[in-house]
Amino acid sequence: MGVDIGSTLIRMVELVDAGKGVPRVERYVTEPVPRDAVVDGNMAALEAVAEALKRCWSKLGTKTRNVALALPTAAVITKKITLPANLREQEMEIQVESEANQYLPFALEEVNLDFQIIGPSPANPDDVEVLLAASRKERVEDRVAVAEMAGLKPVVIDIEAYAIQAAYELVLKQLPQNGQGQIIALIDVGAAVTKVNIMQDEQQLYVREQAFGGAQLTDDIIRTYGLSPEEAERMKCSGAPPENYAAEILHPFVASMAQEIARALQFFFTSTPHNEVHHIVLAGGSVLVPGVVESVRQQTSVNTLLADPFAGMAISPRIRAKQLAMDAPSLLVACGLALRKFDQ
Numbered sequence: 130m131g132v133d134i135g136s137t138l139i140r141m142v143e144l145v146d147a148g149k150g151v152p153r154v155e156r157y158v159t160e161p162v163p164r165d166a167v168v169d170g171n172m173a174a175l176e177a178v179a180e181a182l183k184r185c186w187s188k189l190g191t192k193t194r195n196v197a198l199a200l201p202t203a204a205v206i207t208k209k210i211t212l213p214a215n216l217r218e219q220e221m222e223i224q225v226e227s228e229a230n231q232y233l234p235f236a237l238e239e240v241n242l243d244f245q246i247i248g249p250s251p252a253n254p255d256d257v258e259v260l261l262a263a264s265r266k267e268r269v270e271d272r273v274a275v276a277e278m279a280g281l282k283p284v285v286i287d288i289e290a291y292a293i294q295a296a297y298e299l300v301l302k303q304l305p306q307n308g309q310g311q312i313i314a315l316i317d318v319g320a321a322v323t324k325v326n327i328m329q330d331e332q333q334l335y336v337r338e339q340a341f342g343g344a345q346l347t348d349d350i351i352r353t354y355g356l357s358p359e360e361a362e363r364m365k366c367s368g369a370p371p372e373n374y375a376a377e378i379l380h381p382f383v384a385s386m387a388q389e390i391a392r393a394l395q396f397f398f399t400s401t402p403h404n405e406v407h408h409i410v411l412a413g414g415s416v417l418v419p420g421v422v423e424s425v426r427q428q429t430s431v432n433t434l435l436a437d438p439f440a441g442m443a444i445s446p447r448i449r450a451k452q453l454a455m456d457a458p459s460l461l462v463a464c465g466l467a468l469r470k471f472d473q
Contacts, residue, residue, distance in 0.1 A: 130189070131462070136162065146470075175274055208232050209260055245260050312329045316412070318414075319343070
């Protein structure tokens, strides 16, 4: 199962093999996280998060306990290095540790370090490109502890950006020619942060984070109607909000989101040689409010769609396909994590 622990919700997705390595969505569920239990990706209240995770797993109704979790991208240092291709694994580990020492602002014994061979170096066929990733031990240990306290078995700790990228490869099937040769802006609007990732084929052209998210809408609802945070979250999802809600609160929020996305594209154009984006793919819980796609399309004049990593998958009969399609944009990280089951 892929488990995405956000600042307001835990999202859990279980994928199984439907045969010939094709994934099937077996179950998925979300569960609220107590306010301020997760702050900026840090587990501020381990027991409260573990309790929420346990409730989430019970609601899912599965026997599976193996989980993949992710660290926030900002909590991990990644670096691409080049090493001789003929090194044995043990020799490579020693080399990676030696290289990591140069880039890390803290001692090696304070970090969890891993590496992955990407492939031959374009500059020299006798070398390989290696991606190394390192994070402070406590960031990894907090996630492991939360999973174990909830009775689950953490098998993988990934990085949010790579989990999104794994799911993004499935999203490409929604685009003309599977997005080949086109510049695509994948924009994930979370509770507090908007993550902008602009790609062309498998190459990452640009990454940026902006301080904007759905918490702004929640705060506006709390202020206007005098509700608790939990009641405000429920109002966002309800089909029958107060009469003045759309005009006074929702529409201004959606317009602000569209402006933030247009601003992100402008930053991309001014800081790279590129001057065009062919598609905007929206993800994250905050893009599920009505009117977002149309507003972003109008503001940017770019074809805009909601991300659906499950579009080409088989779907278990216990899942309502229509509901899954509506929730799909918010499940990108959890889906990408669950795909780790299918890694060779």
